[in-house]
Amino acid sequence: MQKIPLMRATAGMVLARDVFRNDSPVGMPVCGRHTVLSDTLIARLGNLNVTTVYVEGHPVWEDGDRSLEEMLVELDRRFEKVRNDPLTLKVYEMFVDHLKRSMGDSGGQQAE
Amino acid sequence: MDNKRSELKKIIMDTKTLPTLPGVVNKLNSLTENDKASVQEMARIVSSDQVLSARILRLVNSPSYGFYRVSTISNAMILLGIDVVKCLALSTSIFEIMEKNSLGLWEHSLGVGVAANLIARKLSLPECEEISTAALLHDIGKVIISLKCSEAEQLIRGAIQDHGMYMRDAEREIIDTDHAEVGGWLAKSWFLPDKLSEPITFHHDVAQSGNHRIKTAVVHIADALIKASGFGDSGDCYVPQIQQIAWDVLKFDERLMAEIIDELEDKLVEVKNFSLELQGSDISVD
Structure with missing residues (x-):
C-alpha cells in the first residue's frame, strides 16, 4: 500500500483504502477500497478536493524509496x-x- | 553494580525529582476516593487546566485508541474510563519529553499502542483501553533512564551499537536494572493500578506476570510486532523472542496473526500521519 498525491494517480491503480472528503477519517467514504481508478474518477476526486489517496502495491517510485x-x-x-x-x-x-x-x-x- | 540499581530506585521512588506531576492529578485522586464525585465534576477539574486537557485529548484522539473526534474531557472519561484518563494526565509530562527528545521512541510507543489495541479488539478482550494505555506506557522506563542517568545512557547506546545487543541486556550490564523494572518502579510511585503497572514491568517476561498476564502478553506481542515492522526506534533494532506463554495465554493462531500483520501496516500509516501532524502543528500552548 502506498500513499500518493492525487496528481500522481493514474488510471488502472487500485484504491487500498476508502477515500474520504477532506482527508477526514470518519464519515461517509466517497469512494471505496478496491475500486480501480479511471481518469474520470481521478478528476471527480480532484473536484472533491481530495489531495492524497492510498493505492495497492507501490506504483510510484521516488528517490529514497526502498525496493x-x-x-x-x-x-x-x-x-x-x-x-x-x-x-x-x-x-x-x-x-x-x-x-x-x-x-x-x-x-x-x-x-x- | 548493585549500588547503581538501588540509587536509581531511590531517585525514582522520590517523586520530587521526577518530571512535574500536574497538580490536577492530586485533586483528581482525592475525588475518586469520594464515591459521590460525578464524572462531570472530575471532568471539570481536569478541564480547568487547559494545557493538560489539550494534551490528554490529543492522546485520546491518537490512533492507539481508535475513537477519533473525542472533543471533551467528560466524553473521554466516559469512553476510556477515569483510570485511563488519570493515567494519561500523569504521563503527559513523560510523553512530552519523549516527543521532544526521542521522537523514535514516541513513534514506537504509539505504534505498540495501536498494535495492542488491534490485538485486543481482534481477540475481543475486555478493557481494551487499559491495554492500549499500558502499551503506550510500556517503555517509560527508557525516558526515566535517559533523564536520570544520561551518562549511563550513552554507554548503553554505545554497547548496543558496538556489540549489537538488545537494549535490555545493555541496561542490565551497565546499570544493573532495565527499563521494564524502572518503568515498574515509576508506575508504583504514581500508584498506577496493577492492570497498568504489570504489563509495563513484565513486557519482556510474561511468565512473571501474575494477575494481568493477558494484558502483559498483548503488550509483549505488540512490542515484538512493531519492532518487526521496523516502525519507530525503541533503542535497538532487534526483534525480541516472542514468548510461547504469551502466544498460548492469548490462544493465538497463525491465521489471526497473519490478519493482524496485514491490518497493522494499514494502521501504522495512520500513526505516522498522526505523528507528522503533531510535529507540524505542534501545540506549544505552554
Whole structure:
C-alpha cells in the first residue's frame, strides 16, 4: 500500500483504502477500497478536493524509496537474534509473506 | 553494580525529582476516593487546566485508541474510563519529553499502542483501553533512564551499537536494572493500578506476570510486532523472542496473526500521519 498525491494517480491503480472528503477519517467514504481508478474518477476526486489517496502495491517510485529486496534484507537483520526460535520464525515468515504481497509484481493485490 | 540499581530506585521512588506531576492529578485522586464525585465534576477539574486537557485529548484522539473526534474531557472519561484518563494526565509530562527528545521512541510507543489495541479488539478482550494505555506506557522506563542517568545512557547506546545487543541486556550490564523494572518502579510511585503497572514491568517476561498476564502478553506481542515492522526506534533494532506463554495465554493462531500483520501496516500509516501532524502543528500552548 502506498500513499500518493492525487496528481500522481493514474488510471488502472487500485484504491487500498476508502477515500474520504477532506482527508477526514470518519464519515461517509466517497469512494471505496478496491475500486480501480479511471481518469474520470481521478478528476471527480480532484473536484472533491481530495489531495492524497492510498493505492495497492507501490506504483510510484521516488528517490529514497526502498525496493522489496532492500526491505527483506532489513527485515532479516531485525530478526537476526531470534532465527532459532520456532515461534518467532513463524512470525518472521508471515512478515515476509506480507511484504511480498503488498509490494509484489501483482501490483500488491491480494489473491483471494 | 548493585549500588547503581538501588540509587536509581531511590531517585525514582522520590517523586520530587521526577518530571512535574500536574497538580490536577492530586485533586483528581482525592475525588475518586469520594464515591459521590460525578464524572462531570472530575471532568471539570481536569478541564480547568487547559494545557493538560489539550494534551490528554490529543492522546485520546491518537490512533492507539481508535475513537477519533473525542472533543471533551467528560466524553473521554466516559469512553476510556477515569483510570485511563488519570493515567494519561500523569504521563503527559513523560510523553512530552519523549516527543521532544526521542521522537523514535514516541513513534514506537504509539505504534505498540495501536498494535495492542488491534490485538485486543481482534481477540475481543475486555478493557481494551487499559491495554492500549499500558502499551503506550510500556517503555517509560527508557525516558526515566535517559533523564536520570544520561551518562549511563550513552554507554548503553554505545554497547548496543558496538556489540549489537538488545537494549535490555545493555541496561542490565551497565546499570544493573532495565527499563521494564524502572518503568515498574515509576508506575508504583504514581500508584498506577496493577492492570497498568504489570504489563509495563513484565513486557519482556510474561511468565512473571501474575494477575494481568493477558494484558502483559498483548503488550509483549505488540512490542515484538512493531519492532518487526521496523516502525519507530525503541533503542535497538532487534526483534525480541516472542514468548510461547504469551502466544498460548492469548490462544493465538497463525491465521489471526497473519490478519493482524496485514491490518497493522494499514494502521501504522495512520500513526505516522498522526505523528507528522503533531510535529507540524505542534501545540506549544505552554
